Amino acid sequence: MISTSGLSKTFDGGVEAVKGVDLSVGPGEIVGFLGPNGAGKTTTMRMLTTLLRPTSGTATVAGHDLLGDAKEVRRRLGYVSQTGGTSPTSPQLGELALQGMLYGLSRAQAEAKAREALERLDLTGLESKPGAALSGGQRRRFDIAFALLHDPVVLFLDEPTTGLDPQSRANLWDHIRSLRAERGMTVFLTTHYLDEADALCDRIVIIDHGRIVAEGAPAELKAGGRTLDEVFLDITGRSLREEAGV
Numbered sequence: 001m002i003s004t005s006g007l008s009k010t011f012d013g014g015v016e017a018v019k020g021v022d023l024s025v026g027p028g029e030i031v032g033f034l035g036p037n038g039a040g041k042t043t044t045m046r047m048l049t050t051l052l053r054p055t056s057g058t059a060t061v062a063g064h065d066l067l068g069d070a071k072e073v074r075r076r077l078g079y080v081s082q083t084g085g086t087s088p089t090s091p092q093l094g095e096l097a098l099q100g101m102l103y104g105l106s107r108a109q110a111e112a113k114a115r116e117a118l119e120r121l122d123l124t125g126l127e128s129k130p131g132a133a134l135s136g137g138q139r140r141r142f143d144i145a146f147a148l149l150h151d152p153v154v155l156f157l158d159e160p161t162t163g164l165d166p167q168s169r170a171n172l173w174d175h176i177r178s179l180r181a182e183r184g185m186t187v188f189l190t191t192h193y194l195d196e197a198d199a200l201c202d203r204i205v206i207i208d209h210g211r212i213v214a215e216g217a218p219a220e221l222k223a224g225g226r227t228l229d230e231v232f233l234d235i236t237g238r239s240l241r242e243e244a245g246v
């Protein structure tokens, strides 16, 4: 579903943020992308979602070439940025329906899709509230509902649970799991929480200084009785727990 070869990004000014990343994510996989601050996670995600042009390398996402066929890639992916997209002032159902119309749906189709997305994310009853009246966890679920309106096959989530309380985080994990179970969704997410990667992800990919330095199923990485914290510290020399302020 996602395949990259030598994906690289050097910013104007010479910062080599991503240096030759080779990634492979299969259909229906939930993959966690971890790394210390400044390692290149967001830059990689922005390239994979067509928001940033790679300096070099190749990639396909959902069967289409990232550079040659960006429009087709965009049609098939959902993206939730760190800041999300819910409006603080407008009722969410109206915003969702508008977004659906942007994707070319009629008003009736857009409202039906919006209601379906709300139901899927357990938000029914909250559709008339503006973003400012929602809890952090509800807002994140609305952000995901927005990303689902055009029926993507792969979902990119940039730090989906940052700032949420433990209960809301666990609730969001359940929703992500059911998206995979019910729709076969592929999910690629960044996180600063090792417990999240452990509980939710089939596979963890660790990036440091723009290069992939480790990858494997959580159980593989923890082989020998080490915790993921210890593995991460050992590989990167930095404590993700401290960086995340946990």
Ligand SMILES: Nc1ncnc2c1ncn2[C@@H]1O[C@H](COP(=O)(O)OP(=O)(O)OP(=O)(O)O)[C@@H](O)[C@H]1O
Pocket: 011, 012, 013, 015, 016, 017, 035, 036, 037, 038, 039, 040, 041, 042, 043, 044
């Ligand atoms: N627009 C830009 N121009 C120049 N340098 C940038 C730009 N965006 C990011 N960088 C640099 O690229 C490197 C990677 O940044 P990136 O945001 O991808 O890291 P990250 O792993 O997502 O970090 P964090 O966990 O703090 O969000 C950093 O050194 C950052 O300062």
